[in-house]
Amino acid sequence: MAYLATPTATMEVIRKYHFMFQKKYGQNFLIDANIVNKIIKCSEITKEDCVVEIGPGIGTMTQYLAENAGQVIAIEVDKNLIPILEDTLKEYRNVTVINEDVLKVDIRQIAQEQNGGKPMKVVANLPYYITTPIIMGLFESGAPLSSMTVMVQKEVAQRMQVGPGTKDYGALSLAVQYYAHPQIVLNVPAACFMPKPGVGSAVVRLQRHEKPPVIVQNEKKMFAMIHAAFNQRRKTLANALSNGFEYHDEDGNIVSVSRQDVCHALEKMGVNGSIRGEALTLGEFAGLSDLL
Numbered sequence: 001m002a003y004l005a006t007p008t009a010t011m012e013v014i015r016k017y018h019f020m021f022q023k024k025y026g027q028n029f030l031i032d033a034n035i036v037n038k039i040i041k042c043s044e045i046t047k048e049d050c051v052v053e054i055g056p057g058i059g060t061m062t063q064y065l066a067e068n069a070g071q072v073i074a075i076e077v078d079k080n081l082i083p084i085l086e087d088t089l090k091e092y093r094n095v096t097v098i099n100e101d102v103l104k105v106d107i108r109q110i111a112q113e114q115n116g117g118k119p120m121k122v123v124a125n126l127p128y129y130i131t132t133p134i135i136m137g138l139f140e141s142g143a144p145l146s147s148m149t150v151m152v153q154k155e156v157a158q159r160m161q162v163g164p165g166t167k168d169y170g171a172l173s174l175a176v177q178y179y180a181h182p183q184i185v186l187n188v189p190a191a192c193f194m195p196k197p198g199v200g201s202a203v204v205r206l207q208r209h210e211k212p213p214v215i216v217q218n219e220k221k222m223f224a225m226i227h228a229a230f231n232q233r234r235k236t237l238a239n240a241l242s243n244g245f246e247y248h249d250e251d252g253n254i255v256s257v258s259r260q261d262v263c264h265a266l267e268k269m270g271v272n273g274s275i276r277g278e279a280l281t282l283g284e285f286a287g288l289s290d291l292l
């Protein structure tokens, strides 16, 4: 099978199988070998690695992953792509295709069964409509993943990288930075995909921290607080949390806070009581979560 990362080879496969692109699955296939090669390089995969690819499509990047990694697990939700993948990847003995929704699979179990519980690397051109749930789900699953090299919408990549005081700073920035070091490694024009997406794209590499950069007593509580703060980001933190923060503790009790609680905690931290969540660092959210 020839490489698929060209417009002609991709069109040939599409025609052969009468494949219909499904917008609801965010299907924009890569047609530029140069970009695929760059993604493979940035992902730093070796023959020692077990790679998880989310959404292999017709197998364009999977071919390169199979040639550069020890093993590839490709998770694809669209059942119409499965017979195509059987054809386009038939020469590769080290690829396993799983026909599932990535949001429903147990990545920890896959790591256990396929890689003896050792860390795997994620490399993917993600479906943009579920970028955040995929990335957060992978981090929160506690699955052993040492890095993720993922194509996402350009604005989302920027949101992952920024710090307090910028308009893009939000819950995604804080969550990603708690788990990993994000770095935009490549900008990709729409012309590199078939069909062309209506948005710009970027590849971001998330290198997992060995230890989180801040210490917090209760991660879940801190993230509930971060979500409440950014759900009402124009409000002061004290107002946003007293209205919108609710956390269910291990005993099933509902924990909420009053405006005064938040103001007292901020005062103890030496932070102005009228501050908005968008001005707080990850370390400050951790401190506040521990105090409340």
Ligand code: SAM
Binding pocket: 025, 026, 027, 028, 029, 030, 054, 055, 056, 057, 058, 059, 060, 061, 075, 076, 077, 078, 100, 101, 102, 103, 124, 125, 126, 127, 128, 130
């Ligand atoms: N990797 C291919 C490429 O680069 O040409 C395709 C990338 S395309 C942007 C996203 C892929 O993710 C599609 O194949 C789509 O069917 C698949 N996908 C969408 N939702 C999914 C889900 N919930 N679970 C697994 N795969 C999904």
